[in-house]
Amino acid sequence: TLDGTPDIQGNIGLQYDFRIAQHPIFARADVTYVGHIVAKSTDFLLQAQPYPIGEYATISARLGADVIERLRLEAFIDNAFNRFGVTRALDNAGSTVPTVFTIRPRTFGLVLTYQF
Numbered sequence: 537t538l539d540g541t542p543d544i545q546g547n548i549g550l551q552y553d554f555r556i557a558q559h560p561i562f563a564r565a566d567v568t569y570v571g572h573i574v575a576k577s578t579d580f581l582l583q584a585q586p587y588p589i590g591e592y593a594t595i596s597a598r599l600g601a602d603v604i605e606r607l608r609l610e611a612f613i614d615n616a617f618n619r620f621g622v623t624r625a626l627d628n629a630g631s632t633v634p635t636v637f638t639i640r641p642r643t644f645g646l647v648l649t650y651q652f
Contacts, residue, residue, distance in 0.1 A: 592621030
């Protein structure tokens with residue numbers, strides 16, 4: 537396994553397309569898994585890390601519809617269960633508290649797309 541990469545990772549997604557009142561609609565869910573990540577040897581890890589690196593799964597969902605011709609509205613939520621995942625950790629040669637790089641927390645929003 538290469539330094540800084542997960543030993544295993546995978547994604548799976550399901551999408552259902554349908555129509556309501558002649559408007560195309562879709563519902564989608566995605567699951568992403570990242571396994572244990574081997575720390576980079578260049579990080580000089582000298583102290584125990586406060587969190588495991590890797591070993592997390594996230595679930596995301598999206599619902600969208602073509603409102604009118606060429607105009608689409610989508611609602612989404614990423615990392616729906618607000619999982620805490622570490623992608624990298626540095627201990628600065630043991631001189632400071634370890635620094636961890638994390639995945640994005642739960643995020644939700646709307647996307648409005650117009651095709652010219």
